[in-house]
Amino acid sequence: xxxxxxxxxxxxxxxxxxxxxxxxxxxxxxxxxxxxxxxxxxxxxxxxxxxxxxxxxxxxxxxxxxxxxxxxxxxxxxxxxxxxxxxxxxxxxxxxxxxxxxxxxxxxxxxxxxxxxxxxxxxxxxxxxxxxxxxxxxxxxxxxxxxxxxxxxxxxxxxxxxxxxxxx
Amino acid sequence: xxxxxxxxxxxxxxxxxxxxxxxxxxxxxxxxxxxxxxxxxxxxxxxxxxxxxxxxxxxxxxxxxxxxxxxxxxxxxxxxxxxxxxxxxxxxxxxxxxxxxxxxxxxxxxxxxxxxxxxxxxxxxxxxxxxxxxxxxxxxxxxxxxxxxxxxxxxxxxxxxxxxxxxxxxxxxxxxxxxxxxxxxxxxxxxxxxxxxxxxxxxxxxxxxxxxxxxxxxxxxxxxxxxxxxxxxxxxxxxxxxxxxxxxxxxxxxxxxxxxxxxxxxxxxxxxxxxxxxxxxxxxxxxxxxxxxxxxxxxxxxxxxxxxxxxxxxxxxxxxxxxxxxxxxxxxxxxxxxxxxxxxxxxxxxxxxxxxxxxxxxxxxxxxxxxxxxxxxxxxxxxxxxxxxxx
Numbered sequence: 001x002x003x004x005x006x007x008x009x010x011x012x013x014x015x016x017x018x019x020x021x022x023x024x025x026x027x028x029x030x031x032x033x034x035x036x037x038x039x040x041x042x043x044x045x046x047x048x049x050x051x052x053x054x055x056x057x058x059x060x061x062x063x064x065x066x067x068x069x070x071x072x073x074x075x076x077x078x079x080x081x082x083x084x085x086x087x088x089x090x091x092x093x094x095x096x097x098x099x100x101x102x103x104x105x106x107x108x109x110x111x112x113x114x115x116x117x118x119x120x121x122x123x124x125x126x127x128x129x130x131x132x133x134x135x136x137x138x139x140x141x142x143x144x145x146x147x148x149x150x151x152x153x154x155x156x157x158x159x160x161x162x163x164x165x166x167x168x
Numbered sequence: 169x170x171x172x173x174x175x176x177x178x179x180x181x182x183x184x185x186x187x188x189x190x191x192x193x194x195x196x197x198x199x200x201x202x203x204x205x206x207x208x209x210x211x212x213x214x215x216x217x218x219x220x221x222x223x224x225x226x227x228x229x230x231x232x233x234x235x236x237x238x239x240x241x242x243x244x245x246x247x248x249x250x251x252x253x254x255x256x257x258x259x260x261x262x263x264x265x266x267x268x269x270x271x272x273x274x275x276x277x278x279x280x281x282x283x284x285x286x287x288x289x290x291x292x293x294x295x296x297x298x299x300x301x302x303x304x305x306x307x308x309x310x311x312x313x314x315x316x317x318x319x320x321x322x323x324x325x326x327x328x329x330x331x332x333x334x335x336x337x338x339x340x341x342x343x344x345x346x347x348x349x350x351x352x353x354x355x356x357x358x359x360x361x362x363x364x365x366x367x368x369x370x371x372x373x374x375x376x377x378x379x380x381x382x383x384x385x386x387x388x389x390x391x392x393x394x395x396x397x398x399x400x401x402x403x404x405x406x407x408x409x410x411x412x413x414x415x416x417x418x419x420x421x422x423x424x425x426x427x428x429x430x431x432x433x434x435x436x437x438x439x440x441x442x443x444x445x446x447x448x449x450x451x452x453x454x455x456x457x458x459x460x461x462x463x464x465x466x467x468x469x470x471x472x473x474x475x476x477x478x479x480x481x482x483x484x485x486x487x488x489x490x491x492x493x494x495x496x497x498x499x500x501x502x503x504x505x506x507x508x509x510x511x512x513x514x515x516x517x518x519x520x521x522x523x524x525x526x527x528x529x530x531x532x533x534x535x536x537x538x539x540x541x542x543x544x545x546x547x548x549x550x551x552x553x554x555x556x557x558x559x
Contacts, residue, residue, distance in 0.1 A: 074510075
């Protein structure tokens, strides 16, 4: 065995060992999961939620825009609230609620992160494909029904703009 | 520490009972010859095949010549329904709206081929009314096919009464008994003419099953070839699977009383705990005419796939009737047929218990279920009223 070959073999053994150790650490959780890792992260740790009903009620009063789409009959309902930085016309905060499957919950969660600091005009242009891409992909049949966050967001922005027009 | 793993999806399929595996292993190793061969190994295999046929026949009170070994439930159902239809050429078939897709899709296929099908309604617990069966019988009715017990909501149908109706009108009666391996399978008493059973739901091998066909009933074969199984199902017999199926059925029938009693206790304890400790939930299916291992529960304001995946994250494996989980994105046809609004059907979860299920496992499941439902409701903008669950 040449020195190069020995080195290669040692490397393989080391890698295998690292793999085993990693597997042991991960042993707490199954390695099998229906969607991508990003979906998993957002599904089990959704961002920008309301802690409780009281916080939601309070936020409803303060939010600059509100939008809701879907119907429970079809299986998915999404509700979005935004706060707007009026000086820069950017989204300061985006909070939400969703009734739906893992792709519905994770797609709304990731969207609420994507739009932070985004210009309203830009946010309006977000497509379901942008959200799916951010999630690292979704099964094709899921996209049409469960990625509704962009529509809820557009409704929230329109709601904000309508209120603004009424004020001015 | 590794995570708990709790399998509560026994209606989907069961593991292999080790006593079954032991018999199968012997066959796989020692009895490999083709039962159609004329040499000593072939004859040995043929003898074993015959013994299995006799053992199965004895259990269901049939004659060995009335047992057709198949590749499982779907094949048996297809053979029963298409086999009768093709042998008659035309006519009317009575079935129910809550059959397994193997039955429903077969009937829809025959409808396209010119047969006439009546899909009977069920009541809100999923029961077929034998009087309704009698009402829709026509002069040209060639088959009644009603499942023994429903795979989703666990409701056990009044099979003996439907059998009596069929007998009175001299119409062949087929029942899909895939979920009923632990129930009474006496075809004489129940007046069944054709019965589908499979191994994969009774701790036997997947890809194994039978169709019982009463003497005198003519079937057109679906698989042509070497003429095995009285010409009704060609193809070299899968002897290991046949032995496994036979052993699994024997064990199920021998142990059914004690096991059903144990499971009913666990099932009712589980249902009561969930109903007591989680608000806005209800049981689907008949509360008593129900498979011993089935608890199908709807959780309002949450979606089933999400509940399923959160439970899976805690090591608890179940299934759901939610649209989001199906390929076609439609809610379960069974929950639709029992009159649930789509909103309410989306939150249905099927827990099916098994031989190894313990009270501790169910306690753990309830304990994990409470915060999961609570947190999913917290993020849900849907708030159904309990009186709004039905259409």
